[in-house]
Amino acid sequence: MTAKVRSLAKPVAVRFDGETVRFEQPEYGVAPGQAAVLYAGERVMGGGWIAETVPAEEALAA
Secondary structure: OEEEOOOOOOOEEEEEOOOOEEEOOOOOOOOOOOEEEEEEOOEEEEEEEOOOOOOHHHHHHO
């Protein structure tokens, strides 16, 4: 699965557990209030508003 948080950005790899999206690699500039759109290939699977973010260092420790 991939996600985009900017309309002109390339989709990046993510994991989605049904509630939380986790980027496979740190993604710069993601902030609460932004939209995220999830894709499976070219197909839009869903989207929503980012409620909170976790710094990459904290996410790796979890």
